[in-house]
Amino acid sequence: MGIKIHAVSTGARYRNLSLWFALVAFLSLFFADIFLYQPDPWEEFGRIGWGMITPFWPDADELLMSALHTVSFALLGVAVSAALGVLLAIWFHWRIVRVFSAVIRSVHEIFWGLLFMQVFGLSALTGLLAITIPFAGIFAKVFSDIFHQQSSATVDTLSGSSRLSRFFYAWIPQAWPAMRSYIRYRFECALRSSAILGFIGLPTLGFHLETAFRQGDYSEAAAVFWVFLILIGTVRFWFYKKLLLAYLLGALFLLPEMPPVNASFVWQFFTQDLWPGSLLNGDIAGALRWYGNVLADEVGPALIQTIAITQAALVLSGVLALAWYPFASRWLVGRYYWLGRFKLLVLRSVPELMLAYLFMLLFGPSALPAIFALALHNGGLIAFLLANHSQDSCAQQRQDSPVGLARYFYQDLPQRYPAFLALLFYRWEVIMRESAMMGVLGIATLGFYVDSAFEEIRFDKAFFLILVAAALNVIVDSLSRRLRKAAGLKTPRM
Amino acid sequence: MTPVESMFQLTGASFSHDNEPVLHDITLAIGEGEKVALVGPSGAGKSTLLSLLWRQHPDAIALCPQDSGLVDLLSTYQNIYMGGLSRFSTFYNLINLIRPWAARREEVADLARTLGIEDKLQNSPDQLSGGQRQRVALGRALYRQQSVFMGDEPVSSLDPEQGEQLLKHVLDQHMTAVVAIHSPELALRYFDRIIALKNGRVYGDWQATEVDLSVLETVYQDA
Amino acid sequence: MKLRSLFAVAAGMLMSAAAAAETFTFTAIPDADESRLNARFGKVADYLSEQLGVEVKYIPVKSYPAAITAFRNDQVQLAWFGGLSGVQARALVDGSEAIAQGYEDQFFKTYIIAHTSTGIEASDELPEDIKGKTFTFGSKGSTSGRLMPEFFIRDTFNAAPDELFSRVGFSGDHSRTIAQVQSGVYQVGAVNYSVWDTEVEEGKIDTDKVKVVWTTPTYPDYQWTIRGDVDARYGEGFKEKVRDVLLNMKDEDLLASFPRKSFVPASNDDYAPIERTGKAIGLLD
Known part of the structure; x- marks a missing residue:
C-alpha cells in the first residue's frame, strides 16, 4: 500500500503534508490529558537557578568514576551495536531482518534496562545490553539507508560474487565516510543514553544527577550536569580515532564489576515471569481474558495519551527547530551564531525527563510538561542538525543572496525544508518511544503502566505493555517510511 | 572609444581557489554603457572574473550566475520575485510569501510572458526543464531592474533561436552588461567589446568591430 | 565445536563468579535522602563486616523493585525493605525471613x-x-x-x-x-x-x-529481611548472628542512616496486616 500526496508543486506538497500534521497535532490537544495548574514554583526555580551557577560536588573521585562509566558503556555499546548493525543492514532486504530491527529499536533503553535488570541486576551487562540492543536496530536501519544511497557502479562490477563479499568489498568501503559520521553522531546519543540509564540505578552520571535533583541538592545536580555537558560538548577534543582500540580496552577494564548471575533465575525469568500464570497453566481462555483486561483497562487509555502527546510534541518540535536553527547558523546570523549553538547543545543534552520535571514545576502535573520537554529536546536536536546543513550550504549559495529575514524565508528555509521534514519523520518514532517513557513521571502514557507493573513485580504485565509499545513504534516507523517515500524525501544527513 | 569613467577596474588582479591559481595579473577597465562579452575555453577563469567584478558594485548588478540558485520549494513566481526583494520592505516581502501582492503578480506575469514561461508561474523549478529553469533565472535577474547585467552563460540551455532572442532582450534592458558566453557568433553579433580569457590570463581585448570569427576561434585552440 | 567451547567458557565464568560470592551483600530501598548512599551505608557495611567476620558490601539501588529483584536474584542476601516491598520480596524467595525492624516501625x-x-x-x-x-x-x-x-x-x-x-x-x-x-x-x-x-x-x-x-492510625513498616539459605552458605547460626548484630547496633551515627532509634526483633507474621491490605487494594495477588 502506497501513500500518495497530490499537489501542483513540490512546495505545495510539503505544505499540505505539514498542515495535515499540524491539524492532527491540534486535534491531539483535545485528547491529551492537558490541564494548566497554577503552582507556586518560583522558590524552587530560584534554588535551581542558584544551584546551576554554584555547582559543587563533595567527592571528585566518585564523579570522575561515574563519568568514566558513562563513557565506557557508551563506547562499548556503540562499538558492538555498530558491528551488529552492519550485519543486519546487509540482510535488510529480508523482511524478517527489517521487522526484527524495528522491534529491537522500538523499545526504549530505559525499558530494556528495566527488563535486563530483573535478570542481570545492576550489572555492566544490563547497561551494555540496554544500549546495544536498540542501537543495533537503529544502526541497521540507517546503514541500510546509507547503502541504498551509494551508486551501484562498483557493485555491478562484482556481480556473481556472494552478497557478503559484495558488501565488504564495495558497499561498505564506499559508504564508509557516511557510516563513520553517523557512528560519531550515535556515540553522542549513546553518551546520553548511558547517562540516562543511571536513572534506574546503573553507576553512570544519571545516577547522581537524578538523586541530587530529586533531593533538591541543585548545586550537586548542577555539578553532574555541567560535567555531562562538557563531556558531550568536547567529544571531538578527547576522542582520537587512532586510539579507538585503546579506548575500548580501557572501557572494558573500567566497567563496574559483575555480580553473580544465577542461571536458573535467567531461565525462570524468560520462561515464567514474563507470562501470565493462566497461560503457563495452559488455561488459554483465562490467559485471553487476562490480556483482554490489560488491553481494555490500561493499554487503551495509555495508547490515546501516548499518541496524542507524540503528535503534539512532534509538531511543536518542528516549529521550535525552524525557529531556532537560524540563530545557530553563521550564514544566517553572523558571528554570534555560537550563542545559538550553545543553547542548542544544552537543550539536546538535557535529558527529557529532567526537562519534564522542570516544566512540571511550572505548569503542574499533566501532559503539558511532557509535550514541552519532548519538543524542547527534539526541537533542539533537529535545529542543531539544520544549522549544520545551513552553514555547510554557504559555499554553494549565490553571491547575491538576499539578506536579513528575506534570506531565511526566501532562501534558506525553503532549501532546508525537505531535510527538515525528513529529520522530523526520522524523529517521529523516537518521540513516540520517549513519550511512552514519559509515563514514569506519572503522566498516563504506556510508560506509566509499565513502571507500575514493575513496581508491583508483575513482569508478565510489564512485558506485555512493552510489547504493545514496541508494536506501536513499529507501526509509526513504517508509516513514517511510507510518508517519506511518498513525499520524495531523501534520508537526512545527521 | 575610451570610456570617460570606468565602472569596473582591475589592476594586476590575481585570484586563487584552494591554492590553485585561477586568474593571473588581470588588468582591465569596463565603463558604463559598455556591453562586454567574455569568451574563452572552459576553465579559463570567466566565472571567477565575473565574481570579482560583481564584488565592485554588488547592489547595482542584476546577476545571473551559472548555477542559477533557484529555490525548488518556492513557486516560479516567487523565484522571479526574489530579484526584487531589495526594493521592498521585509514586512512587504514576508506577506508576499504567504499571499503574493496583485501588483507584483502582474509585473512578474508580464516578465514571464516575455520569457515564455507564463503558464509555469505556479509550478516549482524542480518540475521545469533545464531551459525553463534558465529562463526563470533570467527572470529573476530582469526583475532586479538594475542598469548593469552580469551573466554566466545565461542562455546556454536554450535552443539557439530563443537564446539569441532572449539575449537581445536582456541586453536591451540593461545599459551595461558583462556576459560570459560560449558562442563567438553571439559575442560578435550583440556585444561592443570582447574580452578573451585563456589559462587565467587576458588573451585578447578587442572592440567587436576589430575582430572576426577566425581570430576568436584561436582562443579555443590549444596553445 | 567452537560454539560449544564458547558456552563452556561462559558457563565456567558464571560458576566461578558464583563460587567467589563469599561476600555478604545488602541493600536498602531508596525512600528519602538518597545522597551519598555509598558513604552512609558504607559505614553500616563496615560495622556489619567487623561484627560478622565476613566481607560485607552495600550496593545502592534506585527503586523499590530494583531492591526486590536484587534480593530475589541473590545479588543481595539482606535488605532493608519497606512493609510492602518486604512482603513482596519474601513471597518471591522461599524461606526468607523478616528478622528485625526499627523501633519506630512497630507503630509507623x-x-x-x-x-x-x-x-x-x-x-x-x-x-x-x-x-x-x-x-x-x-x-x-x-x-x-x-x-x-x-x-x-x-x-x-x-x-x-x-x-x-x-x-x-x-x-x-x-x-x-x-x-x-x-x-x-x-x-x-x-x-x-x-x-x-x-x-x-x-x-x-x-x-x-x-x-x-x-x-493515619499506626501500622508496621520497614524491616530487615534475610534470605533463607544464609546459614548454609555463611555457616550455621549466621542468620541469628546477623539479627543480634542488627539489634545491638547502638551507634547513633549508623542508626541515623535509616533513620531509627534502634532495631527490635520482628517476624514475618508482624506483616500480615500489610499483606492483607496489599491484597485488598490489588497491589498483591
Whole structure:
C-alpha cells in the first residue's frame, strides 16, 4: 500500500503534508490529558537557578568514576551495536531482518534496562545490553539507508560474487565516510543514553544527577550536569580515532564489576515471569481474558495519551527547530551564531525527563510538561542538525543572496525544508518511544503502566505493555517510511 | 572609444581557489554603457572574473550566475520575485510569501510572458526543464531592474533561436552588461567589446568591430 | 565445536563468579535522602563486616523493585525493605525471613499534607475537603507513601483515589512528595512521618506553605529481611548472628542512616496486616 500526496508543486506538497500534521497535532490537544495548574514554583526555580551557577560536588573521585562509566558503556555499546548493525543492514532486504530491527529499536533503553535488570541486576551487562540492543536496530536501519544511497557502479562490477563479499568489498568501503559520521553522531546519543540509564540505578552520571535533583541538592545536580555537558560538548577534543582500540580496552577494564548471575533465575525469568500464570497453566481462555483486561483497562487509555502527546510534541518540535536553527547558523546570523549553538547543545543534552520535571514545576502535573520537554529536546536536536546543513550550504549559495529575514524565508528555509521534514519523520518514532517513557513521571502514557507493573513485580504485565509499545513504534516507523517515500524525501544527513 | 569613467577596474588582479591559481595579473577597465562579452575555453577563469567584478558594485548588478540558485520549494513566481526583494520592505516581502501582492503578480506575469514561461508561474523549478529553469533565472535577474547585467552563460540551455532572442532582450534592458558566453557568433553579433580569457590570463581585448570569427576561434585552440 | 567451547567458557565464568560470592551483600530501598548512599551505608557495611567476620558490601539501588529483584536474584542476601516491598520480596524467595525492624516501625504512620492555599485544616478525621484536589503518593510500591494512605482513604470515603481526586500522581519518593506539595505542583500528598519530621527539624520545609492535615492510625513498616539459605552458605547460626548484630547496633551515627532509634526483633507474621491490605487494594495477588 502506497501513500500518495497530490499537489501542483513540490512546495505545495510539503505544505499540505505539514498542515495535515499540524491539524492532527491540534486535534491531539483535545485528547491529551492537558490541564494548566497554577503552582507556586518560583522558590524552587530560584534554588535551581542558584544551584546551576554554584555547582559543587563533595567527592571528585566518585564523579570522575561515574563519568568514566558513562563513557565506557557508551563506547562499548556503540562499538558492538555498530558491528551488529552492519550485519543486519546487509540482510535488510529480508523482511524478517527489517521487522526484527524495528522491534529491537522500538523499545526504549530505559525499558530494556528495566527488563535486563530483573535478570542481570545492576550489572555492566544490563547497561551494555540496554544500549546495544536498540542501537543495533537503529544502526541497521540507517546503514541500510546509507547503502541504498551509494551508486551501484562498483557493485555491478562484482556481480556473481556472494552478497557478503559484495558488501565488504564495495558497499561498505564506499559508504564508509557516511557510516563513520553517523557512528560519531550515535556515540553522542549513546553518551546520553548511558547517562540516562543511571536513572534506574546503573553507576553512570544519571545516577547522581537524578538523586541530587530529586533531593533538591541543585548545586550537586548542577555539578553532574555541567560535567555531562562538557563531556558531550568536547567529544571531538578527547576522542582520537587512532586510539579507538585503546579506548575500548580501557572501557572494558573500567566497567563496574559483575555480580553473580544465577542461571536458573535467567531461565525462570524468560520462561515464567514474563507470562501470565493462566497461560503457563495452559488455561488459554483465562490467559485471553487476562490480556483482554490489560488491553481494555490500561493499554487503551495509555495508547490515546501516548499518541496524542507524540503528535503534539512532534509538531511543536518542528516549529521550535525552524525557529531556532537560524540563530545557530553563521550564514544566517553572523558571528554570534555560537550563542545559538550553545543553547542548542544544552537543550539536546538535557535529558527529557529532567526537562519534564522542570516544566512540571511550572505548569503542574499533566501532559503539558511532557509535550514541552519532548519538543524542547527534539526541537533542539533537529535545529542543531539544520544549522549544520545551513552553514555547510554557504559555499554553494549565490553571491547575491538576499539578506536579513528575506534570506531565511526566501532562501534558506525553503532549501532546508525537505531535510527538515525528513529529520522530523526520522524523529517521529523516537518521540513516540520517549513519550511512552514519559509515563514514569506519572503522566498516563504506556510508560506509566509499565513502571507500575514493575513496581508491583508483575513482569508478565510489564512485558506485555512493552510489547504493545514496541508494536506501536513499529507501526509509526513504517508509516513514517511510507510518508517519506511518498513525499520524495531523501534520508537526512545527521 | 575610451570610456570617460570606468565602472569596473582591475589592476594586476590575481585570484586563487584552494591554492590553485585561477586568474593571473588581470588588468582591465569596463565603463558604463559598455556591453562586454567574455569568451574563452572552459576553465579559463570567466566565472571567477565575473565574481570579482560583481564584488565592485554588488547592489547595482542584476546577476545571473551559472548555477542559477533557484529555490525548488518556492513557486516560479516567487523565484522571479526574489530579484526584487531589495526594493521592498521585509514586512512587504514576508506577506508576499504567504499571499503574493496583485501588483507584483502582474509585473512578474508580464516578465514571464516575455520569457515564455507564463503558464509555469505556479509550478516549482524542480518540475521545469533545464531551459525553463534558465529562463526563470533570467527572470529573476530582469526583475532586479538594475542598469548593469552580469551573466554566466545565461542562455546556454536554450535552443539557439530563443537564446539569441532572449539575449537581445536582456541586453536591451540593461545599459551595461558583462556576459560570459560560449558562442563567438553571439559575442560578435550583440556585444561592443570582447574580452578573451585563456589559462587565467587576458588573451585578447578587442572592440567587436576589430575582430572576426577566425581570430576568436584561436582562443579555443590549444596553445 | 567452537560454539560449544564458547558456552563452556561462559558457563565456567558464571560458576566461578558464583563460587567467589563469599561476600555478604545488602541493600536498602531508596525512600528519602538518597545522597551519598555509598558513604552512609558504607559505614553500616563496615560495622556489619567487623561484627560478622565476613566481607560485607552495600550496593545502592534506585527503586523499590530494583531492591526486590536484587534480593530475589541473590545479588543481595539482606535488605532493608519497606512493609510492602518486604512482603513482596519474601513471597518471591522461599524461606526468607523478616528478622528485625526499627523501633519506630512497630507503630509507623503516614501524614497527609496539604498546601496552605487549599485552606484545608488539620483534623482528627481525614478531612472531607481533600476531595477534588490534586493528590500525590510517594513511590508506587511504598508502604507509607502509597499502600497505607490509599487504604485509609478508600476506607474513609469508600472510593478509589482516581475517583476521589482530580488527579493522582506518584512523586517517586517522600522528599519529592514534600517538595511537590510545597511548590503547589500537587495540592495534597501522603508522606512517611519520619521523613517529614526529619526535614522539619532540618529546616528544609516552609511550614507557611505546607502542613500536616491528618495522621493515619499506626501500622508496621520497614524491616530487615534475610534470605533463607544464609546459614548454609555463611555457616550455621549466621542468620541469628546477623539479627543480634542488627539489634545491638547502638551507634547513633549508623542508626541515623535509616533513620531509627534502634532495631527490635520482628517476624514475618508482624506483616500480615500489610499483606492483607496489599491484597485488598490489588497491589498483591
